[in-house]
Amino acid sequence: MFSQFVLMCVYLTHTCVSAHSLPPDKVVPFHIIKTRSIDLNNAYGLAMESRLDKVVEPTGYRLELEPYLEDGVFKGHVRINVTWLQESDEITVHSAHEIEITNSEVKAHIPADSLVSYRKDLQKIGVKRMSPDPKKPIVMLRLEKPVPAGSTGRLEFSFNGNLETGTTEAFFKTTYTTEQEVERMVAATQLRPNNARRMFPCFDEPGYKTPFELSVVRPRTMVALSNTPVARSEDITGEPNAVWDHFERTPPMSTFTLGLVIADLKQLGNSTIYKDDTGNEIELRVWGRPEFLQALEGVNEKLSRVFEEIATFWQVPLPLRRLDIVALPNYQGVKPADNWGLIVFKESDLSSRGYLQLAQELSYQWLGAFTTPAWWSDAHVNKALVGYLAAEIAFKINNGSEMEGKWPMTVLYSLYYEFSKRYPHSRITGMKQETACTKIELLFRMFNYTLGGDTFKRGLRKFIEDKRFKTFTGEDIWCSLSSAAVNDSKIPKEVSVKTIATSWIDKDRLPLISVKRNHDSNTAVLTQKVYLRERPHDVPDAARMLWWAPIVIARSDKLDFNDVAPIAWMKDRELKIPNMPGKDSFIIVNPEEIAPFPVNYEEENWNLLSAYLQSDKRVLIPELTRAKLLHDAWNLAYAGELSFATAFNMTLFLRQERHHLVWDPVFTMIDHIGRHICQCIHEKFQAYVRILLSPLYEELIKDVREDEENWRKNLRGLTKTFLCQAGYKPCIQEAQEQYSKWMQAKNPDEGNPISNQYICPVFKWGSQKEWEFGLQRVINFPPSRKQSERTYLLKTLAGCPVDEYKINRLLNITVLEGNGNFTETDIFLIFSMLTGGSQGYTTLFNFLSNNWDVLKEKFASKTNLWDNLITSATSQFTTQAGLDLVSNLYVAHQGEFGSAEHIIEKSMRNIREEAKWSAENLPVIEKWLDGYLAGSDVKDDQFIKN
Missing domain, CATH: 1.25.50.20 (Zincin-like fold)
Incomplete structure (x- = not known):
């Protein structure tokens, strides 16, 4: 009954808001100011969101915020520098319905005569009407006269809003209790994926990348952190307990990467200054509440190590002077708030021993903030590339111990099961988004193998260099990789990485490649078709589905699992491979799961593999490939593509096998077959399971230690x-x-x-x-x-x-x-x-x-x-x-x-x-x-x- 669950400008001078502008009852107030990148479940709906009319575009923000924690409210003022792209008497901006706009103003440099020379002074353009859209978080300003295309100017809004208290999203506040039973307050932002509109009127789309200048009121006893360091702090007349913090101007960035934290925080140890030959010179800091700092011991070293790995990979410097990592008490976001230059974690996440999540969030500083997906429909490729790079970096740093060496097996096998169903995802949209992302992540892994690591890095570095401070689409990444691959002669000139990738991305299926060897001519004929486990195999259009599959072959007469260059790219239904070994030598197609597809052979090749795995030479085949052979055999038998006798023979070597990666798929197989067979042979199957597992278990219980590896505990x-x-x-x-x-x-x-x-x-x-x-x-x-x-x-x-x-x-x-x-x-x-x-x-x-x-x-x-x-x-x-x-x-x-x-x-x-x-x-x-x-x-x- 148990199953094994195999288991993304014009600069405005600041004008200080005086104490006299505060509410009458707040003359001496106590001021204070909740997902990783783009959540894919949100991305699907966001991709369908209508865009703002391209009438104006922002070129800079000056944002002032005054939060009042006692009342759970905030007030603010924003000036947005804009350029008119077309003549119009209407402007639309994003503003959530819960934001109350108390004043709006439009000013512009209007042409003085027919020669289109511009007056130097800003002319106020009257606003006839401000109309919120009843269904969308959009406000339209109807002007008294049209403003010509090419004009520059600014929009100004004064506004009020409520701090979020039910969730840690948008501009929120939360509380926590110290060990001394003192209640403390926290205010922060989580503006991904499109929550900036819930804090201030703005152009809340990823493509509008502009500099920000932020000023915020904070309690004198607290710390305020944002995307950039504080340029200056300013006392507020009549308010000894509060100050204005004016932050340095940011690089051009999307609204959702704007970040703010105000809390009782203390820095963990000293800052680390990371400097390298590519131009990075950045201060790395870790923050937490004072009583939690002990739990963060070692995070400075982890941060430095992971940042170095990512910076070395990209070799394109971040245009930031400082990066702050915060363990925020009572932050409830499912994933960290990865603002540019300010990443907010749950305390438990940042104090954990692993490297993977930290690697993911730091990767988003380059891919997601420095360069940003052009629209939500490109969220998948963003998350996929970050996920792949983070996994590789975490694997490199701790030899895969965090993931127990199982990456990418767990996600790959899950993909095999899902895409081999008659109806993948059970028509669940959220699941479809996640599996699509997982598939693209595995494609990046495939290209790293097949193009070679140096070519892969060169292509991605050129991509991010070209797209700094800009937005990108998936096609931009594929084109950069393709250019590098052609230049390095890693793919034929007539082939493009985009073509290859699209053949995998555009269908919710995976191929099965079958191999038929001809020992008289020492050739092998490979065929591809849709891989299906569930019956009946009557999927529409299955006969027309084809993939560009890299054909990498390992052979027993010259066994070399380091040579992963494809001998061919299979794009048609059938492919003939010459110069195969003799009949006494086995071949392994797609070793190390280089691409996401299972492989079937004739019985003779399976038998050669089974015999070899039962010999002492078994360890010459890497554990991931051993697991693949076992996994493929059983699942092909389950799908009706292979005799179960052959599949069971492939388990005979397990009697000597002790590597947990090889055993990992076994339990799922036992569960699947155990559920499927009739009661009439169930007892025999259980006897097989006992004989198969008891030697392993008896060995695992001989040496039980508290400090043993997690994989050993899990396997036991x-x-x-x-x-x-x-x-x-x-x-x-x-x-x-x-x-x-x-x-x-x-x-x-x-x-x-x-x-x-x-x-x-x-x-x-x-x-x-x-x-x-x-x-x-x-x-x-x-x-x-x-x-x-x-x-x-x-x-x-x-x-x-x-x-x-x-x-x-x-x-x-x-x-x-x-x-x-x-x-x-x-x-x-x-x-x-x-x-x-x-x-x-x-x-x-x-x-x-x-x-x-x-x-x-x-x-x-x-x-x-x-x-x-x-x-x-x-x-x-x-x-x-x-x-x-x-x-x-x-x-x-x-x-x-x-x-x-x-x-x-x-x-x-x-x-x-x-x-x-x-x-x-x-x-x-x-x-x-x-x-x-x-x-x-x-x-x-x-x-x-x-």
């Missing part, structure tokens, strides 16, 4: 979980011993004194009495305890047992008897959990069949429950026998299914497909298991039978 935990599910006696006995402590507790309903890991094995393999004890704990569960604990207990009560009596007992109490301790939500959960194994859904089907009339009447007014019951009870069968059961039920109750009529009809269609698969594969699996179990020299007496 997964191995134990799957062994317990397969009936491994030592595991079951340990679980029962621990469970007995709960059963013997004086007040067992007060809480569960044992780890959750022990519950499912007991419910599955333990006695009826032990299971009944668990049932009573759900029934008697006190409302004072966390309901999530009850939910977990109920899930395991339903989903773990393979004993028909236990399942029927639960169904009788909750459904037929209508026990008041169980809600409709509970019943939904029970039905769902019973679909996880053949015994569960078979028992549920029989329960439905035997109690049809009662259930039909009970759920007559509960369509959702009825539909869910029919789905859960009929949709999971995979054999002809299961099809017969469901078909007979359909015939027996024809016309009685009501709202679920289409559900059972769909179930029968799907079962017919699955039954074909079972008829073809189950005999093969059983035959292989019989031979394996008979020939195994590993004792399998430490298990409990069903």
Whole structure:
């Protein structure tokens, strides 16, 4: 029941706002002033957002902010230097509905005569009407006369707003309590992706990159940080507790990279001055609340190390004098606020030991702030490139220990599973955005391999040099890489990186490449088609889909996994490769998962690979490639592209294999096949699992240390979980011993004194009495305890047992008897959990069949429950026998299914497909298991039978 979840100008002089401009009740006030880059779930909607009319464009901002924390409000004034791009008597700007604009003014240099000479003084242009759009965060100014194209001038707005308190987004305030139980206040901004309009009227689109000058009122005892250092601080007449901070003018930048923090902060240690030969000379500082600084020990060194790596990669200096990293108390943003020159982290994120997130946020200083996506539709390529570079840098710094060496396996395998479905993403837009980004990230990895690291870097450096202070599209990146690749003769002149990339980006599918060798001519013919796991393989347009795939081949007669230059780029349905080795030598296409596609071979090549992996030479094949071979074989068998006998043979080397990367895909495979096979051979499959996993587990428990690597702990935990599910006696006995402590507790309903890991094995393999004890704990569960604990207990009560009596007992109490301790939500959960194994859904089907009339009447007014019951009870069968059961039920109750009529009809269609698969594969699996179990020299007496 457990599964392994494999698991982006004209300069205005400042005029100080005096104390007399403050509200009457605030003459002596106490002044104080919540995602990484562009969140992809937002990006999809933002890409559809209508753009401002290109009437004027901003060339500089002067922004003044006065926050009043007690009232949760702020007031401000903004002057925006603009140039008229076309003659118009209308101007539109972004301004959220919650921003109150109290005054607006337009001034311009208007031509004095027909020779279009411009007057030196600014002429005030009257505003006839200011109209907020009722549906969009836009305000239109209708002027008394049109302003000619080419005119320059400025817009001025005075405004009021409310500080956000429910979220840490836009201009927000939050509070925290110190260790001395003193409440402190924090104010800050998170303006990504388009929240600047919620703080001040502006041109809130990424393409408008202009300098900013910010002034802000802050308490004298607090620190204010922004994108640039404070140029000067100014006392406020009559207000001894507050000062104006005037920050230096920023480089040209987008509105969403503007940042501000005001809080009781202290710098961690001394600043680090980073200086290099490319022109970087920047001060790096880390900030936190005083009592939290100890938890940030080491962050200065991490920051310096990561910044050096990223600066060395780009070799294009940041036009910043200072970069501040802040651990902000009670910041609730899902991802850091990566403003240019000021990055705001959750305290827990910045204090963590890893390098990956820090590398991501520092990378955004170049790619995202220095150069910026032209529109939200380019967010994917921005995030993908940053994600790839950050992963590479984190991997380099700590040898992959942070990611346990699993990158890019986890994201790659997830992509394989998602894109091999009949309906990828289950039509969920957010998931589609994330997988699209992941795919592009893997494409950058592919190009780094196939073009070579030097060419890859040269192309990206030229790109960012060309796009400094500008915006970019994905095409700009591909063109820069293509130019570098052609110059270095890494791709044919008639080929472009954009063409290659587009062939992967424009479809939510991946290719399967199959290899057929001809030993008489020492050639190999490669063919490509859509890779599909789910049946039936009837995806529309599949026959027309083609990818540009790099063909990299490793061969056993001259094994070299450092040579990753493609011998060809496959763009057609078929490709012939000459000069292949003889029949006694294997080949490996796409080693190290250079490109995201699985590979199939003829049986002879698979057998050569299996034999080699079982030899001592196995380690000559890198662990990522060993994992790929195993992963490809099993998934191709599952997809009906390879015999399961061959796929099972590819697992024989695991008996000697101890690298966790190679084992990582095994657990998913066990879970997938375990769910799919019928009960008739389940016991044999469990025996195979025990023989496969027990030697590994027994070795892993010999040396358990508190300071051991995470991968070792995780591997031990997964191995134990799957062994317990397969009936491994030592595991079951340990679980029962621990469970007995709960059963013997004086007040067992007060809480569960044992780890959750022990519950499912007991419910599955333990006695009826032990299971009944668990049932009573759900029934008697006190409302004072966390309901999530009850939910977990109920899930395991339903989903773990393979004993028909236990399942029927639960169904009788909750459904037929209508026990008041169980809600409709509970019943939904029970039905769902019973679909996880053949015994569960078979028992549920029989329960439905035997109690049809009662259930039909009970759920007559509960369509959702009825539909869910029919789905859960009929949709999971995979054999002809299961099809017969469901078909007979359909015939027996024809016309009685009501709202679920289409559900059972769909179930029968799907079962017919699955039954074909079972008829073809189950005999093969059983035959292989019989031979394996008979020939195994590993004792399998430490298990409990069903």
